[in-house]
Amino acid sequence: MKLTIVSNYINHHQIPMASELYAKLGENFTFIQTQPMEEDRVKMGWGSEISSLPYLKLYYERPQECAELMMDSDIVVFGGIEDESYIKPRLQAGKIVIRASERLYREGQWKAISPRGLKKKHEDHTQYKDAPVYLLCHGAYVASDFQIIKAYPNKKFKWGYFPEVKEYNLESLFLRKLHLDEQGNTCVRILWAGRFLKLKHPEYAINIARYLTKEGISFHLDMVGGGEMDEKLRRMTKKYHLDQEVTFHGYQSPKNVRRFMEEADIFLFTSNYLEGWGAVLNESMNSACAVVAGHGIGAVPFLIQDGKNGLVYKNGRYEEFRDEVLRLVKDEKLRQELGRQAYETIIREWNPREAANRLYTFCEGLLEGQVIPQESGPLSIAPVISPKKGYQYTKREV
Template identity: 40%
Template sequence: MKITYVSNFMNHHQLPFSQRILSQDGVEYTFVAIEAIPQERLDMGYEDMNHKYPFVICAYDSEKKMRQAEKLIDDADVAIYGSCPDSLIMRRTNKGKLCFKFSERYFKEGTGLLQVPHNLASAWKHLKPFENGPLYFCCSSAYTAADLNRYTNFKGRTFKWGYFPETKKYNVDELMKQKLSVTSAGWKHPQASILWAGRLIGWKHPDASIELAASLKEKGYSFKMSIIGNGEMEAQLHEMIRSKGVDDCVEMLGAMSPNEVRAHMESADVFLFTSDFNEGWGAVLNESMNSGCAVVASHAIGSVPFLVKDGVNGLVYENGNQEHFEKQVRRLLDDDAYRRKMGESAYTTISDTWNAQVASGRFVELARKIIKGDLAQTLFEDGPCSSAEILDNGWYHANES
């Protein structure tokens, strides 16, 4: 089976899937990069992977490379599309050739009455031309299926997917002991280490973590909170820490490389994920769960309904509900055994199911089944490549937790 993956550029989220699918029996695989990695990402410490791996074709390098890429797309048994122009998808759908689109949700800005004209126009431009197939969707958000079927009809062609960053294998007992033993210079040994990581921008709501810290401190909790990242809210957050008097328990560490962030996750007891519906997937959830963190995450984040079973392998809170957010965090701080259980279960979720090895094997099996004309929606019960059902934005409420 020849598989060609077309997207903007190779990155550390796509690399594990690419490497694992290369190891599948009977698979020839090529990744087509249609643009160079942006300088902004390079400045943040990201590696330029486009020219590093032999299975990557840099179509933007020359006309010759672009023609080579187009032939790979045309000749593949299966083409996968990430971020790319619709014209590259139409090369195959117009010929009835099997395609998959790896996609986050389409309508992040909402689906209320005011958004209908814009959303409808976008759906008819970017989705309607593919409504009759053969285009299937691997949904890198639990809300993608609902968006796809709001103005167009892709029922029966949506499957659970995601981002699959590197999955590390740990001795879980040793990992949990490491979390209990970590201290930072100038800090007293905390009851719990709490971590927030991401860009410091409005829709990620890092300020919610500082509001949380102020309330926890007032209630007498002993903890250390670390915030990793940079962005437009950085000065505002520094001022919040000062004005709320939490500079003795909250530290801002600035931007870090992905490897440095993972090291902090390995040391953290609790990971906070506070984004709203603008967070398409949120790979920090995979990474923090893989690192054995007990996560507390907003229900609006695209990865949360797929990865987190509330009270089983992490805790979900109602997006924007600060009181509920704090309640869920306090459940973890009040019970060391419960916190450890959430962290261990989170690790198992990623190491056993939601990883590149499982996803690549299932994807090949799914593609082969569709090519044969067999029913594919029931191939897997849960996890990658299982059926992605329609999920409304309001599926979760605080009184249900």
């Protein structure tokens, strides 16, 4: 089987699974990158590994070779591609295509009423509903968006991003998370990591630091990242006299971000619906953090079962977020139990090797004319969850 993945660019969230596929398929696996990576992501260390990847081809340097490979491969997975001209030749030839997509309507499903938008969606997606085209849903609300346009009926599957997974001795890892303040009392370590953008609501972290200080709780908040809200967040920190409780570390390499996670008790993931997936969730769960996350984030309903392996608050409800964080800082046993279960979720199902094995098996089935979904996790049937129902979905009993 010759399998090719085509994406706008490869990053450290995709490399581990791609490398697992290369280990299985050798020269029969290729990852085609269609454009250079954005400068701000390069600054975050995202592009540091690509020159050493034996399976990577750059379309903008070898267009003819890549175009032929996209037509000749048995199966091609297209993800992160806005230019449909890469995909159309294969669709028109009736060959097997797997699309990997984030949401169509992140800013609101009401946008589906646009006649011009619906026409474009029909051209790109709906007209192929009976063709050998399948959808990997990068987030819990993707299936709902595609359901609106009646695309890929019974052919939508759970998927996501699969960053590097580390195996730990959990007892040793929890010892690394043990921090003491100057009085010898437990100091809860809290982490926020990402770009300082409005959609990610980093101000929630500063506000919770202010609240915990007023409550007399011993903690420290590490803010890792940078961006347009940097100055505002630093002003808030000074205004609330939090210089001792909050440290800004700027952008860090992916490796250093993982070190922060390994030493954090609690990870705050505060983005809204505009966060299509959110691979920091995979990474923080793999690092056995107790996660507090907003339900609008694409990865959250797929990865978190509220109260079992993390805590979920309703998007936009700061008071609920505050109460969940307070609950965690006061309960070490709960922090560790959520951290253990989060770790198991990643080790058991949501990891690069498991994803690669499942994708390989799925593709083999397609070549034999069979669609064989998994029972749970990656490549299981994607439930149709509207954004309004995502919070309720995380409360489900499994």
